[in-house]
Amino acid sequence: EADIYQTPRYLVIGTGKKITLECSQTMGHDKMYWYQQDPGMELHLIHYSYGVNSTEKGDLSSESTVSRIRTEHFPLTLESARPSHTSQYLCAALTDMNTEAFFGQGTRLTVV
Amino acid sequence: QKEVEQDPGPLSVPEGAIVSLNCTYSNSAFQYFMWYRQYSRKGPELLMYTYSSGNKEDGRFTAQVDKSSKYISLFIRDSQPSDSATYLCAMSASWTGNQFYFGTGTSLTVIP
Numbered sequence: 621e622a623d624i625y626q627t628p629r630y631l632v633i634g635t636g637k638k639i640t641l642e643c644s645q646t647m648g649h650d651k652m653y654w655y656q657q658d659p660g661m662e663l664h665l666i667h668y669s670y671g672v673n674s675t676e677k678g679d680l681s682s683e684s685t686v687s688r689i690r691t692e693h694f695p696l697t698l699e700s701a702r703p704s705h706t707s708q709y710l711c712a713a714l715t716d717m718n719t720e721a722f723f724g725q726g727t728r729l730t731v732v
Numbered sequence: 733q734k735e736v737e738q739d740p741g742p743l744s745v746p747e748g749a750i751v752s753l754n755c756t757y758s759n760s761a762f763q764y765f766m767w768y769r770q771y772s773r774k775g776p777e778l779l780m781y782t783y784s785s786g787n788k789e790d791g792r793f794t795a796q797v798d799k800s801s802k803y804i805s806l807f808i809r810d811s812q813p814s815d816s817a818t819y820l821c822a823m824s825a826s827w828t829g830n831q832f833y834f835g836t837g838t839s840l841t842v843i844p
Contacts, residue, residue, distance in 0.1 A: 626775075653831065660740050663820075663834040678831070710775055714832075720766070721822070721832055723775035 623647065626711050626724035633701055633731055641696045641727045643711035651714035652694040653721070656680055656707050663710065669694055701731045733758055738821055738835025747844050751808040755821035755835045758802065762823040762833070765797050767806045770818045770837065779819070780806065811842045 624645040633639055645652065650671040655663040665678030667686040675686050683705070685697050698705055711724040738755045745751055753767075763784055768776035780795040782788045782804075788795045794807040804823075808815055818837040 660836060662734070662736070662836045665831055668831060712775075720778050720781060721768075721776075723768075723777065725775045726773070728773070 624711060624713050624722050624724045626727050628727060629725060630728050631730070633729075635702055635731055637701050639698050639701055639729075641709055641729070643694045643696070643724060644692050645713040645722070646692065647713065647722075648691055649713040649715060650691065651716070652688070653712045653714065654686065654694070654696050655710040655712065657710055657726070658707050667696065703731045705729060705731050735759055735833040736821060736823060736835045739838055740836050742839040742841065744841045744843060745811055747811060747813060747842055749811050749842070751811050751815070751840060753806040753819050753838050753840070755804050756802055757804075757823060757833070759825065759833070760799070760802065761825040764824045765795070765804050766822040766832070767795055768820040768822060770820060776820055813842045813844050816841045
């Protein structure tokens with residue numbers, strides 16, 4: 621069973637601030653993903669990675685960046701937070717065969 | 733057209749009822765089908781996983797896949813208040829696919 625951790629769980633920040641959402645997993649899975657989840661809406665892919673030094677943009681990537689320097693760590697950075705970024709952010713690690721995605725608890729971000 | 737369609741509900745049933753949750757999809761290449769359960773303010777957790785068409789049973793839960801109709805279902809027998817959550821269907825195309833495609837989730841409440 622994969623363990624995947626996200627910090628912080630809850631964050632309230634002001635407009636224009638730079639923030640980094642942390643995600644770490646302990647099972648050594650190469651594939652990691654960031655999703656944005658709003659109530660009643662499907663998960664939207666923000667960024668994904670196939671392994672160290674690999675990052676790809678998803679549907680909602682234009683206002684954020686990610687890095688993958690280590691297999692276990694996949695942080696997401698918002699350079700300048702806006703109220704439209706208010707949402708829940710979910711990090712996931714996928715098995716190599718795409719048979720299962722393990723999710724973190726999520727970070728609920730509020731930008732005021 | 734969305735890749736995956738799921739009725740968002742909400743669905744409210746009495747304890748002990750049989751619950752049917754459904755998703756339809758448009759991409760005939762999907763081969764791996766999953767159901768995730770998400771409690772409030774938590775990340776999704778894998779409930780059932782099936783490959784290709786057929787049924788899979790696990791305790792009170794049964795997952796069905798009908799690839800000819802592009803339709804998947806999750807049945808919950810003898811529903812319990814602890815089953816109250818949002819249920820998301822997810823699917824992927826192949827071992828090397830770059831992501832899962834999620835439904836919007838169906839909110840279920842089981843009333844004692």
